[in-house]
Amino acid sequence: MSQYKRMENPMFNPVSAPDYLPPEKLRELQTERFAFIIRRAYENVPFYRRRMDEKNLKPEDFRTLDDVKKLPFTIKADLRDTYPFGLFASPLKDIVRLHASSGTTGKPIVVAYTQSDLDVWQETMMRTMAAAGVSKDDIVQVAFGYGLFTGGLGAHYGAEGLGATVIPASGGNTERQIMLMKDFGVTAVACTPSYFVHIIEVAEKMGVDLHKLPLRRGMFGAEPWTEEMRRHIEEGAGIRAFDIYGLSEITGPGVGAACECQCGLHIFEDHYYPEIIDPDTLEVLPDGREGELVLSTLSKMAMPMIRYRTRDLTSIMTERCACGRTIRRISKISHRSDDMFIIRGVNVFPSQIETAILNEGKNLPHYQIILTRSHGLDNVEVDIEMTQEMFSDKVSAIESLTARFSHAIEKVLGIRVAVKMLPPNSIPRSEGKAKRVIDRRGNN
Amino acid sequence: MKLNQLSIFAENKPGSLNRICSILAENNIDILTLSLADTTDFGILRIITKDWEKARDVLTENRIIVRVTDVVAVEVPNRPGGMCSILDTLSKYSINVEYMYAFAATKAAIIILRVDAPEMAIEKLKADGSVKFVSPEDIFQS
Ligand SMILES: [Zn+2]
Numbered sequence: 001m002s003q004y005k006r007m008e009n010p011m012f013n014p015v016s017a018p019d020y021l022p023p024e025k026l027r028e029l030q031t032e033r034f035a036f037i038i039r040r041a042y043e044n045v046p047f048y049r050r051r052m053d054e055k056n057l058k059p060e061d062f063r064t065l066d067d068v069k070k071l072p073f074t075i076k077a078d079l080r081d082t083y084p085f086g087l088f089a090s091p092l093k094d095i096v097r098l099h100a101s102s103g104t105t106g107k108p109i110v111v112a113y114t115q116s117d118l119d120v121w122q123e124t125m126m127r128t129m130a131a132a133g134v135s136k137d138d139i140v141q142v143a144f145g146y147g148l149f150t151g152g153l154g155a156h157y158g159a160e161g162l163g164a165t166v167i168p169a170s171g172g173n174t175e176r177q178i179m180l181m182k183d184f185g186v187t188a189v190a191c192t193p194s195y196f197v198h199i200i201e202v203a204e205k206m207g208v209d210l211h212k213l214p215l216r217r218g219m220f221g222a223e224p225w226t227e228e229m230r231r232h233i234e235e236g237a238g239i240r241a242f243d244i245y246g247l248s249e250i251t252g253p254g255v256g257a258a259c260e261c262q263c264g265l266h267i268f269e270d271h272y273y274p275e276i277i278d279p280d281t282l283e284v285l286p287d288g289r290e291g292e293l294v295l296s297t298l299s300k301m302a303m304p305m306i307r308y309r310t311r312d313l314t315s316i317m318t319e320r321c322a323c324g325r326t327i328r329r330i331s332k333i334s335h336r337s338d339d340m341f342i343i344r345g346v347n348v349f350p351s352q353i354e355t356a357i358l359n360e361g362k363n364l365p366h367y368q369i370i371l372t373r374s375h376g377l378d379n380v381e382v383d384i385e386m387t388q389e390m391f392s393d394k395v396s397a398i399e400s401l402t403a404r405f406s407h408a409i410e411k412v413l414g415i416r417v418a419v420k421m422l423p424p425n426s427i428p429r430s431e432g433k434a435k436r437v438i439d440r441r442g443n444n
Numbered sequence: 445m446k447l448n449q450l451s452i453f454a455e456n457k458p459g460s461l462n463r464i465c466s467i468l469a470e471n472n473i474d475i476l477t478l479s480l481a482d483t484t485d486f487g488i489l490r491i492i493t494k495d496w497e498k499a500r501d502v503l504t505e506n507r508i509i510v511r512v513t514d515v516v517a518v519e520v521p522n523r524p525g526g527m528c529s530i531l532d533t534l535s536k537y538s539i540n541v542e543y544m545y546a547f548a549a550t551k552a553a554i555i556i557l558r559v560d561a562p563e564m565a566i567e568k569l570k571a572d573g574s575v576k577f578v579s580p581e582d583i584f585q586s
Contacts, residue, residue, distance in 0.1 A: 205507070386453050386486075386509050393451030393488055393513045393558070394542055395481050402485075420485050423455050424507045 013130040013162065015123060018270045019325040026326065029270055031065055033298035038062050038071070041304045044089035047082055048306060068275065069284050073294065073307045079109045079249060088112050090302045100148045101248045108148070111248050112302040118157075120299050124254035124268045125158025131259040131266065131325075132219050132242040134188050136163030139214075141181060143191035143199075144222065145171040150252025151222050155190040158254065164188070171195065174202045185214045193220040193229055193241070194434030197364060200236040211238035219244045221253055223434065224312070226334045226351045228358035236363070243332060249308055250295050256330060264317050264329035271299050274330060275307070276316055279337055287316040292337060293330060311338045341371060341437060343378045344415055350436040353382060356408040363387060368427045373441040381418045382409055385427055445577045446562055447517050448496045452489040453509040456482055464489060464508060471502045476584065477556070479545035490545070492517075492556065494584040514562045517583060518569065519576040520546065520553045527555070533572040539565050554578055 021029070039059040041048040051072040052058070061067065079087060084107075088095065096115050100108040113121065134140060140159040144151030152170055159166045167184060169177055171191070177199060180186065189196065196218055203210050215237065221244035233241045245265050246253035255272050256265035267274045275284055276291040285291045293310045297303075313336065317329040335349035342348070350369060358364055366385040371378060384405060392398055398421060406419040428435070454460045461480070468475065468491075478491045493499050496512065503510045520526050534541060534557075542558040559565045569575050 388509055388511070391451075391453050391509045391511055393449070393490065393511055395483060395488060398486065398488070399483070421453075423453055423460070424509060426455065 011133065011135065013126070013135065015126045015161070016130045018268070019127060019131070019266065019327050021270065021326055023326055026269060027065060030273055030298060033270075034065065034068065034273060034296065035059070035062050037296070037298055037300070037304045038306065040089055040301070041306055045087055045304070047078065047087060048304075065273075068273070068296070068307070071296075071307050073282070073309050074305055075309050076109065076249070076311075080107060083107045084110045085112070087303050089304055090114050095302050099150050099153075099248055099252065101150075109249065111150075111251075113251075114301045117251070117300055117302050120271055121154060121251050121254055122157040122161045124251070124271060125154050126161040127268060128244050128254050128257035129155075129158050129162055129164070129188075129190075129219065131257045131323075132188070132217055132244075133240075133260055134159065134162060134164060134217060134219075138162075138164040138187045138217075139167065139184055140164045140188045140190065141167040141169050141177070141184075141186045143169050143171055143177055143189060143195060144253075150246070150248045151190075151192075154246070154252040154254055155219070159188075159190070174199055175206060178203050178206060178208050181210075181213055181215060182208060187214050188217040188219065189215065189239075190219040190244070192222045192434070193225040193233065194223060196220060196233055196237070196241075197229070198429055200233070201366075203237075210236070215239055217242065219257075221245055224333050224335050224339065224351060226355055226358070227332065228355050229364060232358060232364045245330075245333065247310060247312075250297055250305055250310075251300065255295065259321060259323040259325060261321055261323050263321065264331045265333075266321065266325050266327045266329050269327045271297065273298055274316060274328065276314070276330075277309075279309075285315075287318045287328075290315040290331075293333075311336045313337055339437070341439065343371065343380055343413065346414055348413055352412045353409055354436075356412050357382075357384065357405060360404050360408045361387075361390060363389065365390070366424075366427050366429070367436070369437045371437065371439045371441050378441060379418070380409075380413065380415065381420060382406075383420050383422050383427060385424050386421045387424070390421075445517055445579050446566065447492060447515050447556070447580060447583070449513045449515040449556065449558070450491045450493065450496055450499055450503070451511045451513045452491065452503065454487040454489050456485055456487050461487070461489065464503070467502055467506050467508070468493075468499060471498065473499045473502070477545070477547040479543075479556075481543065490556075490558075492583075494580075513558065516557045516559060516562050516565050516569075517554055517578045518557065519578050520555050521575065522552060529572070530555070530557075530569065530575055533568055534559065534565060537564065537568050539568070549578075549583065552576075554583065 042059045095112045097113040142155045146152030218241045230241045243258040246255035256267040273296040275294040279292040293312045297305045312333045314330045314333045334351040368383045370381040402419050409417045473495050476492045481488045540560045544557045546555045
């Protein structure tokens, strides 16, 4: 990027230059890097060699990006089956960091980084934050958990790389988070969207008006969230809420990010190659069609991922973004195929219920979906916490509020739903990803 | 006379009323009277207390949802049909009674009325002449 361009746009950070690569150049780079990573995986990871041999594929069979579809998929169970180090392509002496995800069942998933992997990770997190308008002039509070989870450290190094002032608050202790925001004049925050909704709630109770703080931007990710929730956050705190996307299997946050246009998420395609597949037929879908996002890492040395099935449902957007970036976008991820539950034969995503609740109430109350089974029939109960604004001293008013919620949700689900209003703080809060669905159908 | 009633949201679950009452007790708040409306899922506890502001604040601090509601307190005439004349007056002016509850004070029975237009209710009941209003001083004296 020329000096002239940077002067013209003082917000432009040179680290974002790859976001604007000419498309032909980008495809060329992707092809080159993909060929390299396939060879690396084949030669160093017995798992990949076996999978490719089964398909009669050799690294040299990969010539163009058209050949990607011939490659085998990798799924989460493959990471568990090879626990702990089975997918590493580098010896431990070259590996400088390990992270692990909290597996809900049994062993966690382990991911590894060489120094160059950490450098790429930092670069993509810098590009993530730069896309949200963060610069060295910002004070960034990282309220993602630090530790084995990739969110905290990922956001930390991104903000630090940009030269911003970083507050490594980690998750939890919400009142202290708000005190720090206020006292340090925090201008940007990074955490899960559901935790930020909790921050808004607590700030209100503490009598802190987030609108009056210097806080301007939030970068939210690590769980699916809806447009309605974005609106709720933006209005509730007077900030702009940006999507960030990533998963530890690929690298952590920094796989994709929303730009100032806030329309979908740009994928950092020079490092991560996106495809959308039909999760049933496994066929690659054309741009614009919704399906499961599949990602391949193009530069990861310690642990290359080839065609990893993310379970996130989205589509690749066809139009070029108004921001000028040439890297492609995926549409906002509001659900995962994992989160989906089937209730009396109907596929339901928690986000659909959330949208119905938000459309009915002005604010987003805390809620939880509880699935039970009685006499062989599935039942849905939605527990919603009462708020000061919704409360009335009249039984009839609360009953009609409850009825409005259940009608709105029933319209989405097509089956009867029992809505129950609960006192505040009855539903456990999470400082990480919100647990929206409790499935008790296995127990009876 | 107009009184400030506290309306409190409670879950219909063992212990939820105990919690509210113990918070009030710990803060030395004397409850003059109360009424509970409950459904299968939730309850609304309505409380009349002299220290309604303090009660509201301590409950709010404990993250209990409470709202202040204007209610009307009148003495029920100690004669047959005394109650009817109050209701007749209200219905004559299309004032809707949402709910009501009574309690025995030292001298007479007092009824708390939650109506949709408290100011108008007071004005019309006064004009009607058959009711005796109770002032907060009288009520909380005992
Ligand atoms: Zn853009």
